[in-house]
Amino acid sequence: MQVREMSIAGVFEFSPQLFGDSRGLFAAPFQDEVFAKAVGHPLRLGQTNHSVSKRGTIRGVHFADTPPGQAKYVYCPRGSLMDIVVDVRVGSPTFGQWEAVTLDSRDYRALYIPEGLGHAFVALEDDTAMSYFCSTGYNPSGEHGITPMDESLRLPWPTDIDPILSEKDTKAPTLAEAEAAGLLPTYEACLAHYATLL
Ligand SMILES: Cc1cn([C@H]2C[C@H](O)[C@@H](COP(=O)(O)OP(=O)(O)O[C@H]3O[C@@H](C)C(=O)[C@@H](O)[C@H]3O)O2)c(=O)[nH]c1=O
Numbered sequence: 001m002q003v004r005e006m007s008i009a010g011v012f013e014f015s016p017q018l019f020g021d022s023r024g025l026f027a028a029p030f031q032d033e034v035f036a037k038a039v040g041h042p043l044r045l046g047q048t049n050h051s052v053s054k055r056g057t058i059r060g061v062h063f064a065d066t067p068p069g070q071a072k073y074v075y076c077p078r079g080s081l082m083d084i085v086v087d088v089r090v091g092s093p094t095f096g097q098w099e100a101v102t103l104d105s106r107d108y109r110a111l112y113i114p115e116g117l118g119h120a121f122v123a124l125e126d127d128t129a130m131s132y133f134c135s136t137g138y139n140p141s142g143e144h145g146i147t148p149m150d151e152s153l154r155l156p157w158p159t160d161i162d163p164i165l166s167e168k169d170t171k172a173p174t175l176a177e178a179e180a181a182g183l184l185p186t187y188e189a190c191l192a193h194y195a196t197l198l
Helices: 032-039 175-180 187-197
Strands: 002-005 012-015 019-021 024-026 047-053 058-064 072-078 080-086 098-104 110-113 118-123 128-134 143-145
Touching: 002 032, 012 032, 032 110, 058 080, 072 080, 072 098, 072 118, 080 110, 080 128, 098 110
Parallel strands: none
Antiparallel strands: 002 012, 012 110, 019 024, 047 128, 058 118, 058 143, 072 110, 072 128, 080 098, 080 118
């Protein structure tokens, strides 16, 4: 398993070894020991999620109130998608910055998104599945979003798709509006929370 820390500190990409043979393929997209060594603590598991999306579907940008927030370990078991992490933690040195990674069912790369960060993706093929290991269960009242079309973020959505968004994501505020409304997590609170996980 190869591990790469992304430009937003604490976000990691994991690339598992692929074992092909005459039957097909084997891969282990999540490995506890590798994860804990890279991130500094084990992954807590509160819920697993699975979604299926048509090509052009954009989900996000979603984040949860931190603490406790919801950390996510995600990979794509079918199809392909572009995954995006956005730093929405007020006071973070990388506030407003994002990073995009292609996840697909060829490489089975995974991404770890710690609590407090925004997460979004676009399905690049029909019937694209997304798999999540989440650190906590669902807390609808603590879930928030910013619009994936926020012009100040300039997220790199492909130009050759017809975007499909949920009503909630269509109506979501911009990053600036969410900050003004006090909806964003603070970097300070996130760091304090991460310290409790060590
Ligand atoms: C996220 C979630 C949704 N739901 C329900 C609520 C709703 O009726 C339906 C679809 O929910 P959403 O529209 O929020 O689904 P979706 O837009 O796919 O939300 C997801 O987006 C990506 C980017 C993430 O990072 C995830 O954590 C999650 O927020 O599923 C649950 O019951 N439990 C959950 O944990």
